[in-house]
Amino acid sequence: MQSLSFWLIFSILLTIVVETIKFKSIKKALYFMKHSPIEFILNVLIISSTLALSFMVTRKVFVFTIVTIFWLLLSITNTIVTTLRGYPLMFSDIFLIKEGLSLSSQYFTPLVISMVLILLGFLFWIGYDLFQIQFETTTLQYVMGTVYVFLAGYIFYKTEKKELPKPAEEVELYEQMGFAYSITDSLYPYLNRKPDSYSEEKMNNLAHDLMPYFKNHPQSVDHNVIMIQMESFFDPLTLQNLSINIDPIPTIRHLMKTEPFGKLIVPTFGGGTGKTEFEVLTSMNVDYFGPGEIPHNSILKSTDIESLATHFSQSGFETIAIHNYEGNFYNRHIAYQHLGFDRFVPLEYMAGIEVNHDLSQMNDEHLIHNIIKAISQFEKSFIYAISAGTHQPYNETSYDEHHDIQIEGDLSLEERASLQDYCIKLHRLDHQIKRLLKYLETRQTPTTLILFSDHLPNLPVINDETFYPFDHYEVPVMVKHPSEFTFHDQKLPAYQLATEILNAVGIRGGIMNAIHDLEKGTFHYQSDLKLAQYDLIYGKQLLASVFPQHKTQEIKFGIEPLTIHSIMKTDHHLVIKGSGFNGDSQVFIDGKRVPTTYISEGELHAEMKMNKGNLVTIKQISGYHQALDEGKSFELAKINS
Template sequence: MSKVRDFYVKKLKKRIKPVSRYCLLNLFILALVLNFVVEIFSRSSLTDSIIFTFTKPHLFLYGVLIIMLTLSPGLLLRRRYFWYLLFSILWLAGGITNCVILHLRVTPFTFTDIILVGDALRIWNLYLTKVQMFFIIIGVLLLIALIVACFFVMPKYNGVLRRLKNLGYCSAIFVVVYIVTYIYINTGIVKLSFANIAKAYKSYGFTYCFSGSLVNRGVRKPKGYSSKIINEIKAGFFDDDKNKKENSDIAVNSMLKPNVIFVQLESFFDPKRLETLEITEDPIPNFRYYYERFPHGYLSVPSFGAGTANTEVEIIIGMNMDDFGTGEYPYKTVFNRMTCESAAFAFKNLGYVSHAIHNNTAAFYSRNVVFANIGFDTFTTIEMMSGYEKTVTGWAKDDCLVDVINDALDSTPGSDYIYTISVQGHGQYPADYDPKLMPIDIKGFADSANTQSFRYYCNQIKEMDDFVKKLVDTVNARDEKSMIVFYGDHLPTFNLDDEDLSGGSIYQTQYVVWNNLGIVALNEDLEAYQLTAYVMNLAKIHEGTLFKYHQSSADSPDYLENLKQLEYDMIGGKRYVYDGESLFEATDIEYGIKKPKIKSVAVENYDVLVTGRRFNEFCIVSINGEECMTQYVSPQVLKVNARLLNDGDKIQVKVRNGKTLFYETEEVTYVQD
């Protein structure tokens, strides 16, 4: 083995030695080639890479400088050739990954996707076939093996290192990149945040955009940030709020205080907005009926085709995602480690109980941590639901949410704030299915290659629309003052452009505020971060720092700049708006409203049958504290091997997903007949 290694090391040394003298030139050439090849993969086109290189040479060379910066530390190492190879592989892998991701969704690969890899692994079986997963695993293992082998095979640099001189080279490259970045940003050649991240990757190149997603995180400190400016902003909306309360026909202590229910409909939008689409049946007649009769409008959301959690940030917290980093998911970078004022806290200040509901797993996007940090009292997820159906792709259907929302309303004597996240409309959308199961047919779809997939989508949102009506009927029958806000979190993952739509843009969904308060149809287009403040205002509610700010200052010329000042102050600054105090504590969040319960334990043939209610696929039978292999039979029956059970044993049912224990029932003692 050592002879083989020595043979290859000698050959490599012969090839490397002549070029090792011109280290900076070598770095530049390597970075130039890498950037060009990365752009080929990232754009899935040699032609597009050539066009980008020669029509925007200043941006292409800027990408070259960034890659040079990542390669330059190798000048300080004896294993510099391995360092160059390692980072060459990483950059190429980034370009290839972007190519693959853009075939699965419409938003490019960012550093946040690496942070979200755990969440992605939970659902990758819904996007990929077993064969594809197998080849991905093999590919990753081979790549790791190659890197390890190269570590041992690649020769070391045997010349004089001249670390001080090489450190000067590294510093010079850093200074050049810093100066160019400063000039480009301040002259508008590149931007720090992007309204359309997909177009930004095409305009500025993969290298800059991906690097930006790595270093540009959170809300950057605005110019002029100080206690003085925060207090001036605060005084403005607090004085306005005081005047509203004094002059309103409805006093503060007699505000409407209805139940406020938000329902975020996954990838929901009106197919009739598509100019060329012909469809055999309106898939959303109920939503359309409410849209024409209640407050409604276009809702500008922060992303297209993905990014559900970022729409939640704007709706629940009231912050503008444009002020965060490229492709950033604040649930994974900010709100998973700190508390923050939100609609949940604001409504609780008025005596509400705040509930979150989601028919998917609790840990996705770290919601199990984030929702406690932003003030929710309860969180009912798929782990605590039962009797739900699934789509052919494995997502829970939304119909199950009606009973859970009703349970939340039943659980308290007063008013409730309920934030519901649906999942049925989630991609991928299969093209291979039984047409008899899809009664709605279409033709003339703009993304013609995905016509059958869009037909599947239309049939799914028809069922979601049925859920909308069922929920309205259920809530209306309660004879309680209520508002239900329905809206799509983003458009579905299809190759659509603004030109394909008859109204709005691909970054605009639609919202409607059904209510039994007598509030009639108002048409107002909103940003997602304004929606909660708008709904509060309809109910004569003025509570929560950012929501009061949106209500009072939306027409101000400094509206967005001052909003950024408040955002930074709340999550990155000195919290001057709260007089420097931390006013919000994470809640001891309770999972589920109604819990599983054991009724009886019996042995039948070779099986132990545990009967009860509200069982699901996450329920595990525990005997004397030991969890057993459990077969889920129905919402009323679980089954384990009878050999495990003896007279006097203690039986429990635990709700578990991975390492997270959501609930455990009271123990039941088995008595043998």
């Protein structure tokens, strides 16, 4: 009885501590307990059920301690993650461990990382000692623990099935429903994806309703389409109670005033670019996936999905994705093939450049250069480009009093410095957009240009309503089209944008576009959208059997192929002449990586002595030293030396 009392009291105290860490305030945690008793009890139920696992084992102290540390570390991680990217920790972040580790060095100093590793080592040491302590487990304790865990699971399940009214925004969800409940809630959709109304009859009826869309014949299109997804873009002149002496985006502002302009409702804030990207490309609503899920890291690892790329490809376009950052970030090198792109041009395949893979130092000049190169190379092209030059982190510690861009207002150093750094990066992006527009004016082939933001930046001023009292999920979108174009809705969900664009250029889309085109505004619009998404990805693909899907092909990397023209051997190294090289080009001899020096787009030096008959391979190396494809291999015997 004494142990049960301790377990219950400790569960309540641990829940309060977890909420205190989440709110960063004991006062707010106690307010949550007092004014949201049902939600607080649900959180106690979840935490106490995990602690109850200790009833079922002999190493009770070890399990009890491990579970306690687990909740503390989870809540601390949530606070850090929410601060850095603007939305909380979720189950789906398991799929983003690689991306998180690759960015950690840009947010944390080596000292901080070392301290974390030392702390983890200390915890393992303590854990080893606790593991040695054992207590007898009685049948009653085992039964009580088992029954309680299953009871807690059943209560949570029934709570989820009732679909209690919950905030749509993740940050508000965590604040109103509690941390333990919310992070468990983010797991539930992965366990139960199938909609209750999904059936063969329902899908056959939906297919019948969509038939009129596919009877319309697409028009012949003879111009290019460029979509630029601008990283963390917003108009800083919309900020209240401060002033910026120079307009950072004069070119883009001119487009806002002279071309169709609207607001895009995106599914994320401060980070999670892949969610907006997926909605725009596929016309699917990510609300019907797991909370926080980035489809690039889950379904797009193995599942083909219709997208703008497949629709344009069917109309004779060369479809190209371009991004001036690592090709394996968000697994884009895999995802874009499953989305139907013909080729992908990541940083590693931008010929003639040598840059560090540091998001805070990315230059959108390389992005625009390759857009221009692609549109010059192919007669009719659809280009989906993702900029990186305005990506966080932003400098929050030093303000440049001598820079042309100055910020005035009642701001802290952190707010002023980060906003100035953001505006400087934004001004560079604007200059590159101006460069692209000037090039397009010289071309005879008309071009549709769509510019839009993936999400708002996670700036301190954005998170302060004094300066930004607007919706955090509304971002700018503008379209420069050869003929008349208007947004049917001034506020457009990101998953509806593609249908608007396809209709404007005269290209027929796929199943998702048909639903948007025929059912938007009807009472069953969202339910049919959810059913169609489930059927195409996880279900029996009944709709795909009625409306055949476009078959994807192996994706190509780079605008032009990587080639080797000749290899010359000297006393100290190989001189490799070819084309398409950059700072990420690496030489492999018989599968073994050798020291490589980048000289130019057409020349590499490899520090290696070799005999004839060895296999020379050039690979483009991405993050985590991963080669994006098999590279180009040549036998020395077949190459002039």
